[in-house]
Amino acid sequence: MKKRIAIDMDEVMADAVSKHLELFNRDYQENLTVADLQGKKLRDLRPHLAEQISAYFDQDSFFRDLKVMEDSQEVIRELSEHYEIFIATAAMEVPNSFADKYAWLREHFPFLNDMNFVFCGNKSIIHADYLIDDNVKHFPNFCGQGILFTAPHNIHETGYVRVNNWKEVRAYFLS
């Protein structure tokens, strides 16, 4: 039986940070870049705007046109030949995002089976051998091996198997 890999969406398959920064910079006349976010989230940099910063995710269509992370399509397609692939996204944190996330996946990853999409919150419910995620909070109660996908906010996290990009995911699973 094929082993099963669950893959997170935001900051792993979909580049939400770039769009978030772009909208924030436009609305608040700032020039923040990904370099400013090392080890932090945007709300940590501008705590007095935390509410407004979170509100971007609730906007209709925020998640619909995110850029696809480099090499993710190619590598996930390759992985799908050897592993059972599930997509596991914490969509319950942003209930407005359900339809957009579904449409985005169908557009950019049409080779995936939508019966293997999981919109959840608490990812301890995921029954898989591996979970590739940028958020370490999902790992302690996950039943398999957590794999931390590098994102600006998590660069100081230690004690996890880490991959920095999709080429490293390929090397981990297919070499």
Next chain:
Amino acid sequence: MKKRIAIDMDEVMADAVSKHLELFNRDYQENLTVADLQGKKLRDLRPHLAEQISAYFDQDSFFRDLKVMEDSQEVIRELSEHYEIFIATAAMEVPNSFADKYAWLREHFPFLNDMNFVFCGNKSIIHADYLIDDNVKHFPNFCGQGILFTAPHNIHETGYVRVNNWKEVRAYFLS
């Protein structure tokens, strides 16, 4: 640690069959009842209308105003004191239903944690000790104990732990 129960929505928490029959009878001048559906689905009774019958589920708001199954609120509240409760619904089969299903759960089961809602397709991804479901297809690859919740279409299924209503669920888990 509390054991974990995953609970399906349609025909377990939410009465989709009654509304489906009501709309079908209205549109096709029929008088079908639940008694006609013993061991069958509506599409088995009227195979020449299978496509139209499925299309009801894609209508906006079909899932928003379903009746709550008798005793489910009370029993799930009691279960939640002794077990970790997750809701696991095959929403990917009807992507239009995401927002309605979420709003329905928030309205009728406000005591549940929405981080424990799982919208999925293939339920073998669910990591739980029990799965209460009306559809036997989810049991063979489920990692825990499947519990068949009686619905008209499944009355002839054998070989499963079966509960006929929420009072029997209470007796199974809490007596």
